Amino acid sequence: MWRMVIRVKGCVIHTLTDGNGMPLSNSTTAANGSEREQVMPLIDRNASQN
DSSP states (O other): OEEEEEEETTEEEEEEEOTTSOEEEEEEEETTSOSGGGHHHHHHHHHHHO
16 A cells, blocks of 8 residues: 655655555655656565565
8 A cells, every 4th residue: 555644845644555555655745746657666665675
């Protein structure tokens, strides 16, 4: 499950969660960046941690 958690002026915190809402991985990017480009890096980062 992919969720954008918080949008603060100037940045976005992206969080990858499991089906129960438990955070698995997160990243912070500039607010004007593409959210689609952040999905695969989060999944890859989570896979490398497990």
